[in-house]
Amino acid sequence: MLLQPKLNLRVSQRQVLTPGLVQMVSVLALNKLELKEMINAEVVENPVLEEIEENAQTYEEQAGREGDRELSAEQQQTETERVEKDPFDEIDMGEYFQEYLDPGFRVAGPSFEDVDAPSFENFLSKPSTLSDHLMWQIGSMSLRPELRAATEVIIGNLEENGYLLVSDEELASHDTRGIATPELLAEARAVIQSLDPTGVGAADLRECLLLQVQAGLREVEAAIVRARRHTLQTGEDESAQDLSPLPALEARRVQLKLACRIIVDHLLLLQKRDLRELMRLLASHADAVTSAIECIRQLDPRPGLRYNVSETRLIEPDVAFVKRGDDWTVVMNEEDLPALRLNSGYRKMMRQKETEREVKEYVKERYRSAIQLLRNIEQRKNTIVRTCECIVRRQGDFLERGVDAMRPMMIKEVAEEIGVHPSTVSRAVANKYVHTPQGVYELRFFFAEGVNGPEGGDLPLPLLKKKVRKLIDDEDPRKPLTDDALAAELQRQGIQVTRRTVAKYREDMNIPSTHQRRQRQ
Template sequence: SRVELEEMVLKELEENPALEEGASEETTENAEQLRPEVPAGPPEEVPELVVNREVSTVEKIGTLDWQEYLDTHANAIHGPLSAEAISDDSDSPPSWENSLTKKTTLEDHLVWQLRLSKITEKESSIGLYIIQNLDENGYLGVSLEEICSATGSMPEEAEAVLKRIQFFDPVGVAARDLRECLLIQLENLQLSGSLAARIVADHLTFLESKRYEKLAKDLNVSIDEIAQAAHVIASLEPKPSRGYEQDEVRTVLPDVFVEKVGDEYLIYLNDDGVPRLRVSSLYRRMAGQEGAAEEQARQYLQEKVRAATWLIKSIQQRQQTLFRVTQSIFKFQQEFLEHGVSHLKPMVLRDVAEDIHMHESTVSRATANKYVHTPQGLFELKFFFQSGLKTGNGEDVASESVKDKIRTIIAAEDPRKPYSDQHIASMLSTDSITIARRTVAKYREAMGILPSSKRRQPLLRR
């Protein structure tokens, strides 16, 4: 969220002397560098990788050519970043958002994605059982046979649902072991046939034991190729549940504003309180000078400049993605902006992902714990992803829109003769909404509304 971003930036400003507050002298005219304009075209997908800080043996293999790194990114440090500039650094640490504590559990996050999936009721039941049986690291804690026994499903049915969940965000969740977890993430990055995948599949212990020369010989590749593959493996997340523990309740502040100006709706990112950042030119020069200081001191400077560069790039990537996702959401949900919840349309992650040419998991991350202030009030971005029901004329209506109609019907009922769920279903049919009594009951319970027998108020005697 925006609050977490502000906290992290302030913390980094305190701890990293190479990071400074203020616009770059070279790009004063670009003072709005953290308020990205609408991109001219769809940028390439940027995989957000999570570095495993516990696999120290992998991280120690090979080092970057620091001067080349500085030369490559010197301009990017001080100016607006393109999608290509963001995605060009395979050795960067993970997106800063992946290091923050989320305010939803992993189970909540997965169930939300499951409900947005186009699956049958039985597949949903299988999926819920899988999600509810993950261990503390996000791995599957039951066997395929146990899933089949508990859900009355065939092995191929359970395996298909499991495979779908494993590609939810975070990718690799519900894997049965570390090897499968990493292979799933590599498949998601379209690296199934890569050297990294071969190492994970059959030779992961060689990395753990630092037998790099033996590994290179067995695979008939060079040490440099092993080093590159090791960097890829190090960027994967071995614990999918990382960062999804419950956190304390915080004040909700909008990350995005949507305002109507004339006949148009404009989108603004809320970066109030978030300082504009630049890399210290002094530290950047000192880090790149040979013999300017003791080697240990120079390595310290290089690390600080690298960390500052990464933070600026990560914030730019975060802002660009959030802007594009929000813009796409309200392209689909413009009637909501005009008329409110009753005019919500069914929408799933895939709709937005295809619209802006990004992966569904990227859209999911971009909307997690983000809030938008609209003319209709403050809403979590996830709120706008709704399953739907068919109407009599063949159109779809969002589930939240149906809930709003049920809420309105109950609010207008005679408290002495409250409507039954069946009667409410019949009333909705007059609006061409075909809905079963049990679905009305499910929606009513989700809104915390009592059944008719408990809503009835006795007639007062005089």
């Protein structure tokens, strides 16, 4: 059978995202700070876009608006002089983008030259990380080349908290030199664990705490040796407790040794706060065990975070709910946002016959891109305002009385009310904050499903979580409430929830279980 080429015609539908639609979706999801950064980047890249500066003067203003009259005369010229009619010129920019058109070039001041002064932001130092801090210490040590290379491999694989969670096999796979033997890695790990901060390089919480206690124990024993040497040299009596530091150092050593035993053998009982069982297993009295537990509480379970400090996240409300008279109004926060307009100088350039074709095509493309951006920014504003107006209508009681008066509200309901897809509403409220009389909230905070509450109404989840936390805060620490007891108490208040629901929301709030909350005497 011979295969012969054939032509087949097939009609199908495909959903294609155009570049303009992709930009519209991305712009909608930006908050105010991100939008400002994006606008600044577009202004730098697109010469047709420019920011309207306050108190800026134009040449036309200085020359009595002569440029405006010239521009008006150019617009009155007939299009019959053109050999080919360009659809791009049919765009009435004066009608749709009059506020963005530039009447002329700008004058920054009395001088035409603008000397760029260096920004002080260029002199700000980069915050040091844990890896930088450890590498700085390694650089001051005299180590064999292969040992130094092994320590660098370990430092590069440390977790944010300072833990080393990878195995020797994984470390060896990351070593491009092929020198990371188990013996060398063990030696390098010991070097890392001797550095500051104490506890870094540990494999788990137990080892991290133990490294810190052992370091403190070594310091205390060294201090005891120095104190006894000083006593022998001066001939003082060790029994003079009011002058000698030895009794306090000895008590500290006993405390640290007891803390070591708790960490090594009874860490689970410590997490359960079972003081009675700890006293029995350690054969020690309550004061000594309590003192050792207090010593452990002062340790740092995440020593790496001391240097891996995350940058502070700036939050600036994108919108505000303001009450004017008896009505609530949605006010967009557009302060510090660059005001954009289109530079008409490039439009003149396109109408000049001596302008090269390549230049005209480039300017046309830049105009299209700029107009699309301006439309997307305006569409973003309209979508956010309409969404917030719907929130205000549905959450008026919250704005007046607070969280206790909040009502359940779903994204789908708001999308149907304003006539858009739910994904559009989801992007409109993503990473955006609103200033209300009750405080600053993320817009997503207002969208929460409800459970059956008192009098047949729905209770929003934030209020349910608040009630669960209140019951746990008021419980007896020696007899904490179980999830079943919490669900039963909520049901007595008319809130229909199950034990599994209570357990889920308790875990969402990072509240320990009943067994972990119980305090034993």
